[in-house]
Amino acid sequence: MAKITESETIAGVYHVEPDVHGDERGIFIETYRREWFPAGREMIQGNRVDRQTGAIVGLHFHQHQADYWYVPAGRARVVLHDLREGGPTDGVTLCFDLGTRADDTHDHSGVFIPPGVAHGFAALTPVTLTYLVDGYYNLADELGVAWDDPEIAADWGVTGPILSNRDQTNPRRADIAERVRPAWPMRT
Numbered sequence: 001m002a003k004i005t006e007s008e009t010i011a012g013v014y015h016v017e018p019d020v021h022g023d024e025r026g027i028f029i030e031t032y033r034r035e036w037f038p039a040g041r042e043m044i045q046g047n048r049v050d051r052q053t054g055a056i057v058g059l060h061f062h063q064h065q066a067d068y069w070y071v072p073a074g075r076a077r078v079v080l081h082d083l084r085e086g087g088p089t090d091g092v093t094l095c096f097d098l099g100t101r102a103d104d105t106h107d108h109s110g111v112f113i114p115p116g117v118a119h120g121f122a123a124l125t126p127v128t129l130t131y132l133v134d135g136y137y138n139l140a141d142e143l144g145v146a147w148d149d150p151e152i153a154a155d156w157g158v159t160g161p162i163l164s165n166r167d168q169t170n171p172r173r174a175d176i177a178e179r180v181r182p183a184w185p186m187r188t
Contacts, residue, residue, distance in 0.1 A: 004036045009094040010082045012039060012114040020108055029108050031070045032132060037112050043068060043132035051123040056161040058120015059145045059152070059170065063182050065135040067119060070110040071099035074127030077157040083145065083173070084116035087184030095155050099127060116182035118145050120167075122156040143180060144170035 007013040014037055021028045034040055051057065061083055069078065080094045098121075100106050113119045121129060135141070147154065147163070149172045 002030065002033070002036065007094060010080055010089045010092055010117060011087060013080060013094070013117060014112040016110040016112070018108055018110070031108070031110055032068055039114065040066060040112065041134040043134050045133050045136055046130065047133070048128060048130045050128050051121075051126070052162065053123050053125055054158050054160060054162050055123045056120060056147055056156055056158065056163050056167065057122075058167065059118040059147050059154075060120060061118040061143050061145065061182070062115050062135070062141045063143070063180075064115055064138070064141050065133050066115055067113045068110060068132040069098065069113065069119075069121075070130050072128055072130060073099070075099040075101070075124040076121040076127045076129055077124055077155075078111060079120045079122070079147075079152075079154040079156060080111075080113060081118040081145065081152045081154070081173075082116070083118050083176070084182045084184040085178075087116075090184065091151075093152050093154055095157075097124065097157075098129075100125065116184075118152075120147060120154075122158045122161065124157055143176075145176060146170045146172045149173050 003017040005015045018029050076098050082089045082092045151173050
């Protein structure tokens with residue numbers, strides 16, 4: 001049975017430690033189940049990204065979409081920042097690694113990210129990250145906050161980051177319009 005733990009740092013974020021079954025042929029891992037997340041909805045789209053060492057993706061956030069991330073190959077530094085205005089963990093930043101550890105073992109963990117929590121990752125090695133979402137792509141719900149905002153104070157674990165144009169131009173947290181910043185409790 002997978003171990004599902006709600007973050008003590010950011011409300012509504014869940015860390016998943018799945019069971020790993022294996023034999024001489026290899027391994028089997030159940031990486032996601034809808035029933036693991038009390039506030040979760042059906043995941044309706046799956047995506048995959050591959051990034052080179054030093055690449056940073058984010059920080060992105062959605063008002064209406066949750067994500068579930070899993071790293072099948074490589075190591076990613078995940079950065080989460082709670083933007084849900086008035087929530088119990090508003091303004092809190094959480095950083096942790098997913099995927100292959102420094103000792104070359106794999107943790108096989110996943111993370112559930114609710115709407116209103118900004119999320120991004122840095123490729124600490126060449127990395128593949130898969131993610132499920134509970135909403136189809138919606139440009140109006142693709143929002144961002146500056147990856148290097150000193151108010152967020154994220155430890156990305158890389159020097160000389162490689163960034164997209166979008167991620168280089170996201171506004172600082174203090175500059176996000178009130179009508180855009182999600183309010184607590186989240187209504188989807």
